[in-house]
Amino acid sequence: MQLSREDLLKAFERMCLIREFEDAVHEEFSAGNIPGFVHLYAGEEASGVGVCMHLDDRDNIASTHRGHGHCIAKGVDVAGMMPEIFGKKTGLCGGKGGSMHIADLGKGMMGANGIVGGGPPLVCGAALTAKTLKTGGVAVAFVGDGASNQGTTLESFNLARVWNLPVIFVIEDNGYAESTASSWSVSGSQTERAKGFGMPATEVDGHDFFAVWEAAREAIERARAGEGPSLIHVRLKRYYGHFEGDAQTYKGANENEETRANKDCLMLFRRRVGEAGLLEGEELDAVERSAKQRVEQCLLQAKAADMPTEADLLTDVYVSY
């Protein structure tokens, strides 16, 4: 299977949309317009999109604190996401979830998660549903390097193997769990850990969309064929702090600038498709412009939208009570 022109345009569009979305949220948060805790995915776009290009609505993903990119990669509409992050009634979750709990179950997006390591067990459950109801679906747990040390993640490796579930664990290792280096906090190697559980595992450069896409293709094909779980260790960098407001003093001097200059996933994508003569520069420029306009439009709508009211406070706790 190869990427068609349409696939390439879609992948670039989603990566650009994530970048524009996160840059806009960064600006708005800095201006004091967004409440709460926000964790941005800029720089990591090739990972979420490289994986989710293989998925459709019968497939589920669970995300991390850093969930906006996974939403967009899975096809969640930014028009619902932006007001959610502003806490507006028109948001995807009625303003009750916010950035850390943004979800769209209809799109198979089981939520960003405020609990580090919260997602992997949930994904085992989604995979069990797919297996039991024979939907052909798979489930992907996006996991940070921080969550890779949680018991729930390691327990899920074991359960996914024991139950032979169609799960893909994607460890997005951006080098830092909050401010602590993964080179210090993770013992052994991610791929060797997975192999210890009897899972196929591979390590990829997370700035290279094509490398992620290829690794995910193999893992997802295995899962769909009933051959059980796999792990992909994605190495990448985030451009912003752990949370917005993080001064990032733990990073190396010029680390963000060097990554942006040498390893930016959008730049690498452009270079690759340009060199291979797959897409024209003008086509890519148009995609970028369109993503920017889309985010600007969402921002205007989100700012203009109403806040929830007291009548919304106690709804949605139960289906019936």
Added chain:
Amino acid sequence: MPKKTYRQAINEALRQEMERDPRVVLMGEDVAGGYGAPGEDDAWGGPLGVTKGLMPIFGRDRVLDTPITEGAFIGAAAGAAATGLRPVAELMFVDFMGVCFDQIFNQAAKFRYMFGGKAVTPLVIRTMYGAGFRAASQHSQCLYPLFTHIPGLKVVLPSNAYEAKGLLIQAIRDDDPVVFFEHKAMYDEEADVPDEAYAIPFGEANVTREGDDVTVITMGRMVNYANQVADKLDKEGIGVTVVDLRTTSPLDRETVLETASETGRVVVVDEAHPRCGMAADIAALVGQECFGSLKAPVRMVTAPHSPVPFSPALEDIYVPGPDRIEAAVRATLDNAVARAAE
């Protein structure tokens, strides 16, 4: 009507709901048992045999043995519920919530609210609670107040075999996450249980005895002790109303307040600890809403603020029993004593 044990009633509820709805699956440690072992398959049916016989009927795809990994499989049950199954997960002893509580209270309980009403999580967690088994501090607790505290969860405590079947069927058909507390000392107790499936609605307390003098409000195993006390005192001409809450969440406030107001004397009996427990919760509610009707201070009968001891000599005085309930009922009738106690 046929007599069945609490164990048989639960097993029958599970079987009938699994026959009715193919989306109902069981999971937990040793729910069948013997998986991969050289001896008998379906060796256990849970450590006390409650799910025995279900795996041979429904197969291992619907009766899923798990490794000892509560964090993963309770979370998997939550994830499966949110994506289309109706899992019944067995958390063997509620004491084990410590290793999986995040998946219950931060994930399953909050999906619906956090996701703006778009999630439906029809999850049942069956779990054993209660003292009396000489099982000591980590296998004997009554942690239902902790679950009752969490919005998004429903909490059920069946007081006999009839209640267990009807409430479990309701739990499985319910679209919200339910924690179903089975008292481990009651599995062999019998009651009349219909063969056909029936559901007992949540949030509707059951008045098991009616009397004019004192109201005893309680739940789970303690209902039976309260009934014994009511029957004994009835012979002395003391009328005791007993309210079986059935569910601590939702709480049937109406029945609590009505029965409390009718007698004006209230004893709340709870096998859990006294601090931030159901007894304190109900006592506060009655104190706030029924103050004008009260003829005596509300009394609480609970376990002490201590872990459950191992030694039979200690455990027997730890668990609230009929004697303490009777003493509390008599104390509410003696206003002089009641005032002195203040």
